[in-house]
Amino acid sequence: MTAYSPLPYVVFGVTGRTGAAAADTLLRCGHPVRVVVRDPARGRLWAERGAEVAVADLTDLGAMTRALDHAQGAYVVCPQHYGREDLFELAELIADTTARAAVAAHVPRLVALSSVGADRESGTGWIWMNRLFEQRLGAAGVATTFLRAAYFMENWMPMVAQAVRSGVLPTFLAPPRRALPMVATADVGSAAAALLQESGTATGIVTLAGPKDYAPADVAAMVSATLHKPVDVAVLPESAWSSALADAQFSRAALAGFAEMTRGLNGAHIDIGSDPAARAWAGTTTLEQVITELVRRRQ
Template sequence: MHVVTGATGRVGGATAVALLAAGVRVRVVVRDPARGEPWAVRGAEVAVADLRDRDALRPALTGADGAFVLSPFDLAAVDPLAHAEEVATSVAGAAADAGVPHVVALSSGGADLPAGTGPVIGLHRLEEALRGTGAVVTALRACHFQERVADVLAVAREQGVLPVLAGSADDARPQVATRDVGAIAARALLARPERSEAVDVLGPVVSEREVADVLARVIGRPVEPVVVPEAA
């Protein structure tokens, strides 16, 4: 049986779908019981727990052959890094308490660095905390998600602008679809490695200008990539 946290999100949801399609038992962890109901209909077990609540998370992880975990960013938190630290401590502690033998963690490029990476520091701390549990850890260091465009789709439709938050509009970088990340996470859970490893998860290399061109064709109006000043 495999446990999937974050099943109501893009990557966690894709991971759970891939595992169910493989015919294995799946337990999803949700904070809101109502959001677990669609998963129960699909045939998954449902556990209710907050990722910051080690005591509630422990029974959700008990009996797992493997678990998919993540640390969702909370940009509304007064101290986002403190929030990430709280999640890392709780998730790792619960995994150790439950004796989970294999943990697949959604991480990010740059998570090997202890400083200088902004919110990615929280994922570095998650990786480090999990490695202290005794479990085999597969850290999926993903690149930018293609679906992040959905967060600024309204701006593109209304203003014809694609905000660019780093670099220039012509800088090319790998971008991956979350459904592919979920498929890789499921594959990792189903084929546990002998030792802990970090896996770079990359997609096609494209620029923000290319993304803007695709958006323009889809929404039927010109879209211009605009670099947002760092202070903004």
């Protein structure tokens, strides 16, 4: 019988998809969990499930240290605030605060959400914030597994909504038949939970993709099959990216970061296999499962 520590696993990002999946997995396994939220109201559902709730702003060193105190491990994230012009500077502050708090709280091990492409020094746009997160935590000396996730399958949500309405799936990714690694956010959370439970305190890197690679044309075919009507793919030229993202209310700095990241993906500069030091993991959720659910929500 497995002996569980009375100390909790601390999970950040539970108001998002990956943190919620990590906390859910750990609770289902019978582990004590402490979730960290900025708004106490967002922790009530977790408290009802038996989790401890800590309240902390990610830039507040004292609150972050208390949230991480007396823990057997933590899943940490650096949320990206796309509406702010200073999103890169804010990411640096969050990374520094997280690293300093982990040291002050003597956390024995971390799992940190990162991204494929974080090994690249430049040309990655938004992913630079993940690279910075890795660098700050690595320099702090806390044993950390950096979980470099592939392109989130759920990123297709707004494009799928347009395809349901119009029969045309817009995409920023090109060419439309080139397959890329993609992963479901539920698999990211469950992988984070599994990595937290690994024995040992070595720092390392894990890349996480889905069970297979997919192309935009595959997404269109899945939407078509679910709707039982034709769906075409429309590759958006870079000149149309800003207007296509108007509803997202990205800042100018965020739009520039998105453009650089997308160029990196389309030009294969951002590549899941570019770091030979990484362990490759694969999730089990297929893109068909995610797209089918996204379509059904929009019908």
